[in-house]
Amino acid sequence: MADKDQLIIESGEAAQPFKYAVGMPGSKFFAETRDNKRLMGEKCPKCGRVYVPPRGICGKCYVKMDEWVEVGPLGVIGTFTILRFAFIDPETGHQKPVPYGYGFIKLDGADTLYQHYINIEDESKIKIGARVEPVWAENRKGTTRDIEYFRVID
Amino acid sequence: MAKRVAIVGTGQTFHKSHRPDVNGQEIINEAVQRALADADLKIKDIDAIVIGNMDHFEGINYVDCWSVDGSGGVMKPVIKITTGGTTGASLAIGGNHMVGSGMFEKVLVIGWEKNSESDTTGAITTAFDPIWDRQVFAGAISGLAAEAQGYMARYGASDRDGARVSVRDRKHAMNNPHAQLRKEVTLEEVLASPMLADPIHLLDVCPRTDGACAVIMASEDVAEKICPKPDWIWKTAARHSYAYLGDADYGRLVSMERCAKEIFQKVGIKEPRKEIDVIEMYQPYSFAGLIWIEDMGIVGPGEAPGYIWDGNTDMGGELPVNPSGGVISCNPIGATGLIRCAEAAMQVMGKAEGRQVPDVNFAVSTGFGGCWWTDMLLHGKKKPN
Ligand SMILES: [Zn+2]
Numbered sequence: 001m002a003d004k005d006q007l008i009i010e011s012g013e014a015a016q017p018f019k020y021a022v023g024m025p026g027s028k029f030f031a032e033t034r035d036n037k038r039l040m041g042e043k044c045p046k047c048g049r050v051y052v053p054p055r056g057i058c059g060k061c062y063v064k065m066d067e068w069v070e071v072g073p074l075g076v077i078g079t080f081t082i083l084r085f086a087f088i089d090p091e092t093g094h095q096k097p098v099p100y101g102y103g104f105i106k107l108d109g110a111d112t113l114y115q116h117y118i119n120i121e122d123e124s125k126i127k128i129g130a131r132v133e134p135v136w137a138e139n140r141k142g143t144t145r146d147i148e149y150f151r152v153i154d
Numbered sequence: 155m156a157k158r159v160a161i162v163g164t165g166q167t168f169h170k171s172h173r174p175d176v177n178g179q180e181i182i183n184e185a186v187q188r189a190l191a192d193a194d195l196k197i198k199d200i201d202a203i204v205i206g207n208m209d210h211f212e213g214i215n216y217v218d219c220w221s222v223d224g225s226g227g228v229m230k231p232v233i234k235i236t237t238g239g240t241t242g243a244s245l246a247i248g249g250n251h252m253v254g255s256g257m258f259e260k261v262l263v264i265g266w267e268k269n270s271e272s273d274t275t276g277a278i279t280t281a282f283d284p285i286w287d288r289q290v291f292a293g294a295i296s297g298l299a300a301e302a303q304g305y306m307a308r309y310g311a312s313d314r315d316g317a318r319v320s321v322r323d324r325k326h327a328m329n330n331p332h333a334q335l336r337k338e339v340t341l342e343e344v345l346a347s348p349m350l351a352d353p354i355h356l357l358d359v360c361p362r363t364d365g366a367c368a369v370i371m372a373s374e375d376v377a378e379k380i381c382p383k384p385d386w387i388w389k390t391a392a393r394h395s396y397a398y399l400g401d402a403d404y405g406r407l408v409s410m411e412r413c414a415k416e417i418f419q420k421v422g423i424k425e426p427r428k429e430i431d432v433i434e435m436y437q438p439y440s441f442a443g444l445i446w447i448e449d450m451g452i453v454g455p456g457e458a459p460g461y462i463w464d465g466n467t468d469m470g471g472e473l474p475v476n477p478s479g480g481v482i483s484c485n486p487i488g489a490t491g492l493i494r495c496a497e498a499a500m501q502v503m504g505k506a507e508g509r510q511v512p513d514v515n516f517a518v519s520t521g522f523g524g525c526w527w528t529d530m531l532l533h534g535k536k537k538p539n
Contacts, residue, residue, distance in 0.1 A: 006370040013270035016398040020284045053286045053398055077306075079404040081299030083292045083352040093286055100349075102290045104400055105298055113400035115290050144289045 030142035037136050037146075039072040041110050049111040072107035074084035074153075077130045078147070079104045079113070081122055101126060105150055117149035125152040158538055159253040159379035160384035162260075162370050163193025164496035169365030172270040178212060178290045179224030181366045183265050186226055186487075189262065192505075193380055197226040200370070204249045205269045206235040206240065206242070207488030211277045212436040219357065225264055235297045236282050237314045239294070240392075241265060241341070242367065243521020243529030244489025245485075247390045249371045251529075259373050260380075265492035266366035269485070274362050278331070281524050292351065294438060295359060297399060297526075299351035304405030306353065309456035311444060313353045315463070317344035319443030320357050320482055322468055327479025329509040334484040336362045345441075346515045358440040358482075365486030375539070385499035388516075388532040389417045395526045402526050407442075409528035410449035410520070412448035418451065419530050427452050431514040432501050433475045434494040436522040439442035439491065443467075443475065448519075469511070477509040491521030492530060496531045 027121060029052075042065040043048040044058035050069055051058070080103045081151060089096040101118030107131055119135075120126060131151040137144045140146040158160040164190025167173075173181055182205075190197060203225050209215055218227070218234035233252075237244040240286065242265040249263035275293030276281040282291050291297070305311060319340055327333035339357050345354040370380075377384045392417075393409035396402045414426070423429045433450075437443050452473065453461045461467070474484075478497040482488055498519035500506040514535065521529035 008174060018284065022285050026285055029514065051401075055397060059397055066223075078400075079300040079304040081296055081303060083296060083351050084348075085292075085295070085350040087274045089293060090276040090279050090445050091284075096292065100290070101293065102300070104404065112398070113404075114404075115398075115400050117290055128303060144286065147178075 006042060025056055029054050030146065034140040034142040034145040036117060038070055039073045040068050043067045043069050050109055050110055052114050053111045071109040072136050075105045075107040075132055076130055077103055077126065077132060078106040079128055080118060080126055082123065082126065083143060084127065102133070103150055105118070105132060116144070116147060119149050119151040122152070130154065155372050157254055157256050157375065159250050159371050159387045160372060160381070161387065162372045162377055162381035162384045162497040163189045163195065164370070164499055165189030165192055166332045166367045166493060168332055168491045169234055169363045169486055171361060171363060173268065173364040173436060176200055178214065178266065178268055181268060181364060182221055182224035182264055185266065185366035186224065186264060188263065189370050195372045195380065196368065199260055200226065200262045201232065201260050202231040202233075202252055203227045203262045203264065204233055204235060204245050204252065205264040208241055208277070209236050210280055211274065212268055212486065225262070227279060231258070231313070236363055236488070237523060238460040238527070239438070239487060239523025240435070240491055240521035240527050240529045241488045241523070242493065243495065243519070243531065244392070245492050245528060246369065246531055247392060248388055249369065250387050253373050257371070261371045262490065263316070263369045263371060264366065265489035267486040268364045268486040269362035269487060271362050271418045282400055285359060291330065291399065295351045295354055298439050298442070299354045300404050301445065302353050305441060305445045305538070306380060308405045310416040311459050313345060313355070314341060315444055315459040316353065316358055316440040317341045318462055319440040320344045322462070323443070323476050323480040323482040324467060326477050326509065328484035329477045330483070332484070333479040334361055334365070335479070336483070337538065352535050354457070355361065360476045360481045360485035363484050363486040365484070365489050365491040366369040367496050369492060369496050369499065383503055383535070383536065385502040386534050388534045388538045389421055390529070390531050391416045392529045395525070405445070407446050407449045407526060408526065409526055410446050411451070413530035414419055414450045415527045417530055419531060427473060430516045430518055432511040432517045433496045434478060434480070434517065434519045434521045435480055436476060436491055436494050438481050438485065438522060439478065442522070447475065469509070469514045474511050477511055494519040494521065497530055498531070502533045502535050534536070
């Protein structure tokens, strides 16, 4: 071996299986998207903020939330970007297909932003404040993929 | 017994995109040797070590143990701190707490990263919630792009305003032999570089870097014996702002505002723009150079583009930002926040050579990371009251 050889060990074809528990509020949320095509948020009894994704506690007030309210399904683009660079998706171990629209959707009735794909067929329509609707998947399994993407409707 | 804390020595590697000539322990050791030499100390003088990186980048989870051949931690108390992008700044705050507690007189603080050894974006994505955040998330750039869109929509800023910040930092990097990217860029080159995630071009954003930084902190009992003009740590603060990515206020960095308010209020700084002499900001992309100095209270909301176009944050301006060239010129992530701290310390100590800002009384360094998290340190020439 020559002195100047700089050796590197590579991972090759590696896989990392996972099994994540969604938790109680998330399980209820995804049961609703799967069975009823409904989006639900949790409302704080103290400050009235509606959280999507749902979570058990309002972090601002430190109180438990157990009131569920329906939100959306329509909303507006709160903010967004269009991803154009290729990168490895750690969920799959493969390159993520680009470009894609990354939306932070302000669902009607919610006080937080819900992240999802935005259809970018017509990029000129992708603006903050644009009105959007979800496109539901045929086969819904109780994951964020129960919605295929949001699309601009005006 | 609480002690005042000073930085008495710093050391950095000459940061590069890829250092296949050294492994992790060896790159750590380069920074450690330089910091010890700067403080004229030996490893036997060090009482404890704080070390960190963003450990899922290299996939080495016991860095505190694994690194001792490089850190010099054999038979010393060693603790690991790893807080994502803020790691380097959290290390500095942790070192400050250890010395300030009175339990350790001289602490060696080490931040490092070999970003070349894995996929940065893939690794960053694993720092986010697997159920709600990962489906569309694309590492640091996606969230930052959403922030820039929010700011531009709210205040009418343009991608030229962002590009001006890149031009500044890349120019400043010419004065810093440790920076990775040492080639000036023009506004036109920034705007013509490939669009990564609208509105962020390739030249708006930080590179991936291999590098390490070490800082030696000492208590007031010995600091001035080691270093006649040490850098006193006046105050530190840390804030975070959300549970899930969609909870944040896109267009404002609330954590920066809260850190700045806490520190400036406690110290009695009323006009930060006039009273602070230099800022080393963990600014991972150009638009943060606009948004975050507003949140820090340097200028009002929407005023940063004008302030920056007028040259106020350039070397020689009213308040130079990132004399080192900043994160856009160099980003070994776990070291990056600590490099900001070290660079601010060098400014206060008068050791910043070609990138020295004259007569620095107060300097600010920051860290930034994952959940719109800010760490902040106020550095000063005088011993705090
Ligand atoms: Zn509440």
